[in-house]
Amino acid sequence: MNKADSERMAGILEAMGYHEAAAELEADLVLYNTCTIRDNAEQKVYSYLGRQARRKRTHPHLKLIVAGCVAQQEGEALLRRIPELDLVMGPQHANRLEALLTQVDNGQQVVATDDNHILEDLTTARRDSTICAWVNVIYGCNERCTYCVVPSVRGKEQSRSPEAIRREIEGLAASGFREITLLGQNIDAYGRDLPGITPEGRRQNTLTDLLHHIHDVEGIERIRFATSHPRYFTERLIEACSDLPKLCEHFHIPFQSGDNDVLKAMARGYTVERYRRIVNRIRERMPDAAISTDVIVAFPGETDAQFQNTLNVVEEVGFDQVNTAAYSPRPNTPAATWTNQLPEAVKVERLQELNTLVERVARQRNARYAGRVEQVLAEGVNPKNPQQLMGRTRTNRLTFFAAEEPEGCRYSPGDLVAVQINSVRSFSLSGTPVQ
Template sequence: MTQLFSTKQPKTAKPSFPTLRGTTVNARKIVDSKSAKAYRVRHILLQTEELADQLLSNFRGGDMLFTEVAAQMSDCTLTKEKGGEVGWVDFATASDPEHHLDGLLPKNVREALVPGQGTDAKTGDVLKIESHRGVHLIQLADIMVDVRERGKKRFRAEGNNWRTAVDPSNSGKQLYYSVETMGCQMNSADSERISGQLESMNILPLDEKDEKKAQPDVVVINTCSIRDHAEQKVYSYIGPHAKRKRDGESVSIIVAGCVAEQEGEQLLRRCPEVDLVMGPQYANRIADLLEDVGNGNQVVATAPEYIVEDITKPKRDSTTCAWVNIIYGCNERCAFCIVPSTRGIEQSRTAESVIKECEELVKEGYKEITLLGQNIDAYGRDLSPKRKFSDLLNMIGAIEGLERVRFVTSHPRYMSDSVVDAVASNPSLCNSFHIPFQSGNDKVLREMGRGHTVAKYLSIVERIRNQIPDASITADVIVGFPGETEEEFLDTLKLMETVKFDSVNTAVYSPRPNTPAAEWTNQLDEETKSDRLQRINRLNLQHAGERRARMIGRTEKVLVEGRNVKKPNQVYGRTEHGYLVYFDGTIDELLGAIVDVKLLESSTYSLTGEIVGRGE
């Protein structure tokens, strides 16, 4: 049996990792016949195996979409005009000779899709299967999963009269929700999906200005565990709502995100007032889980799960800029990072689903899209055939009407020259890169398990600066990693002097549970870590100010995103570099517009200017 990770971590300064980096991580093992019910499939019918093999090779090496190839080359007249769309193949009836899809997908093809009986596969994969009709290329476009089978349920303790707002007795009452979001952009995107699900249940967002309804009925705390202090904030947010429930109010308390995945049932033991604990992989299935909560259960949903396509639309926080997830989870095992154990293993969405979402956003009037992934350059490596992130970038950059595309977060180990080439050649792709380096010393990088060297990192920067001299480069860094010497820390400052980043997210190393480095005996004292953080922050502020000061006198295109709350006569937006710019203007006229702004003054992290014209 293959282990996903070792359960024992040696208490030593010597680096040790839960897996041999990526070799035993397999998203295909998540599916089981109990919770997985059906695949939604597309197919291309061909008459020769040679042509099928050629197309598989083309999918691997280019920017071809399955739906487009199906429309051009499939011999199936029933599905060709629909881009090969077949529909759902129910695993329970796959062997039925009278199956309604038998004329499209013969029995042996359907049986090959059943988990545990046919080919190991996951959403996004393209399979080659022969039948009496010919050779089928089958794309697994989506999966139907009964998440209620995956969650652990337990009835409230006997005699406990705490009420949950989603109890059926409240069915005639208008309920209101609030979402508290902590952490990264991925959490922000998850909160938008959670909000969309709640509103599909006719639970409305709480208007904090409405004095008649001062408190939400459904409270969602979407948590982050990347740092210890962020984790501790969770319990302070739960406290007031737990008291409301103990005082007899009808309240549903939901803890989502990374702390939820990390703590699981332990969180219910510490805070028994909580109704639902769910990991980030369940963000778009909260409605299903709340059914069990409404039936009087406490629910813990933290089991590994396939990320299915959203069944409802997210409630976007902006009308101008939108997040689009393209890959979930992470297969890396950095010694300091808890993300792989809280967000799960890598699962890429199909290119078709990503592009469809982007096209719909453009139709709704969105001007800018940020593609999200914990390790975005790994996009497509978990698919079969494999796909490349640069190919997806080129396809998205070609969407008509999409003004700007950004992406985060890149990993130096996987970032390819073709990604830089795509940004350099496509005007829709912003000249902005976020590439964490974490340390400027090779020994520390090895102990962190980063899989790249300082030289590798600098070669990426050199390619960017050679091809796109004006591009902005931002990063993340950790100081005070176990065993880091003063000389090794100075190497980090040296790297920052060499690159001169536009900004760096700086952090002191914080031991996280279930990570190797947390168990090492060579932890640094807090005084040393604090001193290094102050020194690196001073350098970061200096470089950020210098990079923005170079813009004074230039005219840049700025996408207007909102009103300056401190100066209502001003609006703000960003240049394609990601720089924040303030200038006089009326938000009702300018929101979502791209305007030409002459930059007049700079501060550490922003610029001010004046409009000199409207962009095209």
């Protein structure tokens, strides 16, 4: 989400006539788009800002901006901490960057952190890839997971209309993009704030309805979405993913903890049993589907036995990929105020144990690819080997392969290539094109 916001803001700056500076310390305008999901990401930005603030004392024309979730969380306090700042802007204001910079040009020091209706962005994002694009479909989150800072910094859910989303995807297809990932903090909440009930009494404009609405955009070959919430993941959605051919068989569904009491303390609103049922249903319909997840260890009060339950779920489900994190107390969240915080040493130890297991499970899962022919969408040249292209399988596995076949056929980014897999590692594959 943060990266998608960065691409949008970079697009606004380019449309205003800015271009990328050769180095961070040579730029006339520096914008840090910040993340506050964990404390170490937040601390990093303060050290970058310190360097730029010192530079501003000798380069007064420098415009210094903090955007994103740290900006939203700290607001005015950031100006007191770093008075050299020109603009502090929360994520809901990303599309207003040009208007905010006009205020800065008029000599104001601006803080834009109030609740804001997110307007459709009229400029074009400056995307890092020319093949795969993020498409925001819902901003914000109405959940209240007790560890999570997102609702307080990204605000209430705001869904874009299906028509605006489709228009954006058609534009992407016309510019040569082949894959899109629909984005939302909790993408299953898509459409809850839009009107519409079917004659059968079902809510219209769900994520499933949106997938049907955009599926036939010509030129787009693959569709993904993230992030799913186990509480809202529906049978209808699983059916749509299995019936619609462009939907990739990869699901990112955070389970966070394998223990029902911890899940309750996290206020996640589902049980381990429900999570298992979702995974089983997906695998019944799409046996080869990849499932990735997020896990937090050492949540306040987590016992050894509860941690063991998390390890058991990781082992049992056989995830293709797991984003792991030790619990980090975040401002304005209930769990940060609880007295049963675990010591740092326990966090480190549990994280290491989980990471070791995750690597073994991912290697076992990856073993199934050996010798298989996979469809890979070439996304670019391997930066470490210009003779190779890199891309991903439909199941989101990073794959490297020779750009040229022995018969002389050459492939380019954007091509869908059949690749025979001959080398399998924990987190990537290599192979040879076969046609």
